[in-house]
Amino acid sequence: xxxxxxxxxxxxxxxxxxxxxxxxxxxxxxxxxxxxxxxxxxxxxxxxxxxxxxxxxxxxxxxxxxxxxxxxxxxxxxxxxxxxxxxxxxxxxxxxxxxxxxxxxxxxxxx
Amino acid sequence: xxxxxxxxxxxxxxxxxxxxxxxxxxxxxxxxxxxxxxxxxxxxxxxxxxxxxxxxxxxxxxxxxxxxxxxxxxxxxxxxxxxxxxxxxxxxxxxxxxxxxxxxxxxxxxxxxxxxxxxxxxxxxxxxxxxxxxxxxxxx
Numbered sequence: 001x002x003x004x005x006x007x008x009x010x011x012x013x014x015x016x017x018x019x020x021x022x023x024x025x026x027x028x029x030x031x032x033x034x035x036x037x038x039x040x041x042x043x044x045x046x047x048x049x050x051x052x053x054x055x056x057x058x059x060x061x062x063x064x065x066x067x068x069x070x071x072x073x074x075x076x077x078x079x080x081x082x083x084x085x086x087x088x089x090x091x092x093x094x095x096x097x098x099x100x101x102x103x104x105x106x107x108x109x110x111x
Numbered sequence: 112x113x114x115x116x117x118x119x120x121x122x123x124x125x126x127x128x129x130x131x132x133x134x135x136x137x138x139x140x141x142x143x144x145x146x147x148x149x150x151x152x153x154x155x156x157x158x159x160x161x162x163x164x165x166x167x168x169x170x171x172x173x174x175x176x177x178x179x180x181x182x183x184x185x186x187x188x189x190x191x192x193x194x195x196x197x198x199x200x201x202x203x204x205x206x207x208x209x210x211x212x213x214x215x216x217x218x219x220x221x222x223x224x225x226x227x228x229x230x231x232x233x234x235x236x237x238x239x240x241x242x243x244x245x246x247x248x249x250x251x
Contacts, residue, residue, distance in 0.1 A: 062131065
């Protein structure tokens with residue numbers, strides 16, 4: 001599974017690093033508490049969150065996530081977009097809830 | 112032949128814009144030294160949580176790292192308010208963070224607990240109104 005396919009299936013909008021969507025996604029993690037995500041998410045996960053501020057980028061870089069999906073129609077802050085672009089972390093957005101996004105991605109990855 | 116590397120990074124309190132920047136730099140350095148992925152993961156969690164603690168509670172702090180063939184020693188020293196009750200601070204879910212910090216997804220009371228879980232040895236020395244020193248040892 002990769003982000004290109006996930007974006008297509010879930011109709012996700014790409015906000016930056018559209019050229020890096022080919023990277024393999026091996027799993028996912030849903031969370032809005034940064035300590036939780038730092039501890040429990042894994043490398044190559046796609047991170048599903050409603051946090052849109054710039055601090056999510058450092059967490060994603062440290063965890064080597066495949067990308068971040070902002071849910072509930074949240075848009076990344078300007079600083080978030082700049083940092084993510086610079087660090088090479090793909091940022092995608094959707095109007096779906098975290099629950100629905102996670103459920104659909106889980107099914108696609110484990111199909 | 113045994114090798115030893117030492118690094119020191121200042122962290123500025125209150126500067127949430129750059130939260131995680133030092134930890135990202137440390138991870139890159141350690142990766143360059145050939146540290147394996149599980150040790151990198153544990154070190155990244157420990158430094159990140161420490162960095163966020165300095166930013167959230169202290170005016171200024173330092174993250175010092177010493178890497179040897181056997182282990183990674185991380186000393187985090189800050190000039191913050193200190194911790195009155197260390198046992199309480201170590202409890203998962205306990206936090207003194209204000210709403211502003213919590214809104215950003217910090218202050219969940221998991222930091223020190225997570226650091227301890229990632230360490231082979233963990234010690235907190237703190238003096239109220241002076242500051243706090245965390246000593247984290249991770250065996251390679």
